[in-house]
Every structure is written in structure tokens, then in C-alpha cells.
Amino acid sequence: MLVQQHVYQKTHNGEIIFYSSRDAIVFFTTFCAVARKHGVAPVALCIMPEHLHGLYKADCRGDLSPFIKEYSRFFTLQFNKDISRRGSLFKPRFGCAAKAGSKSIRTINAYIANNPVEKRSCLRAEEYRWNFLAYAVSDHPFSDKLIIRKAGSNMKKAVRVVDYMRNRNQREAWNGGKNATHRLHHFLL
Numbered sequence: 001m002l003v004q005q006h007v008y009q010k011t012h013n014g015e016i017i018f019y020s021s022r023d024a025i026v027f028f029t030t031f032c033a034v035a036r037k038h039g040v041a042p043v044a045l046c047i048m049p050e051h052l053h054g055l056y057k058a059d060c061r062g063d064l065s066p067f068i069k070e071y072s073r074f075f076t077l078q079f080n081k082d083i084s085r086r087g088s089l090f091k092p093r094f095g096c097a098a099k100a101g102s103k104s105i106r107t108i109n110a111y112i113a114n115n116p117v118e119k120r121s122c123l124r125a126e127e128y129r130w131n132f133l134a135y136a137v138s139d140h141p142f143s144d145k146l147i148i149r150k151a152g153s154n155m156k157k158a159v160r161v162v163d164y165m166r167n168r169n170q171r172e173a174w175n176g177g178k179n180a181t182h183r184l185h186h187f188l189l
Helices: 021-038 061-083 102-118 153-175 180-188
Strands: 003-010 041-047 051-058 095-099
Touching: 003 061, 003 102, 021 041, 021 061, 041 102, 051 061, 051 102, 095 102
Parallel strands: none
Antiparallel strands: 003 051, 003 095, 041 051
């Protein structure tokens, strides 16, 4: 049975690690890839400058530890490389609390989404880009909608790769994922 877990991570000494959109995008990309690998389903996520809040579905807390360790390690390596820094970013222990019942889950979702308001990063939760709340009402809330026919060649190629990967992932569910890298390589040529 999948259990929903509220997870929070803090940086050492309240150190700010998400300085720019690029930092948050690198983290989010890493987070999504690692979540998929570990079979963790994010329900809510809020990236704050010096900490994270999330609500994840997983079998148990033990399943979350390798997931959190892997995305934290990968992001730390990238972050440290970018600014010639050494050492860990996050405190070694993360907080985790199981949530059960619809009222408890609604309450923690509201808490996570409103964290930027509480920290005075914005006036309304849906204005904050990194709690992803704005995506509930729009698939492109912080940018213009992409019009493929007007896009440059690199963007068109990137969209083809994303579409290919999405279709490939659906096919792999049927055939076990054999030769996926080989097929992608030929697709890109």
C-alpha cells in the first residue's frame, strides 16, 4: 500500500542554495528523474531558497531514503561544481511524517503550497513558481505557449526528442525496454 509522506529538507545553517531559476530547474529535473527511477510519486513539491517541502507517495519511509539520498547527492555535485565548492548542502537527516486521511492530506498540501507566502516570498501561493501550484490551471503559466511552427530548429528537435522518449516509454512498458538507447541514437541522426 502506498503511503503519503511529508518530507522536508533543510540546508546547513540555512544556507541559500537556490539562487536562480537555473538552480531550481536543475534540481527539479534531477528530482523528477530520480523519483521515476525509485518509483516515488510526488504529490506536492515546494522549492524554497534554503529548504524543500514535498508530499510523496511511496511504500514506506525506507523507500524514500535512497530516493532522497540520490537526488541530494546529484544536485550537490552539480551545485558544488558550478561554484567551486565542496561539502554537503543539505543536513544529513531529513524530516518525514506519514499522512493518512483526506483532511490530513489536504492540510499538508495547503501547508506546502503556502510555504512561500508564510516566508514572505510572495503574496499569493499561486504567484510562486517553485511550488508548481500555477500549473494546476495552466500548462505554461510562466512562459508563452510554444508554437512549434514558429520555433527554431533546435527547439523543434528537442520537442521531437521529448515526444520520442514519451512514446518510447509507453512502448517499453510492453516490450521490456530493449535497445532503447540504440533507437534514440538513430532517431537523433
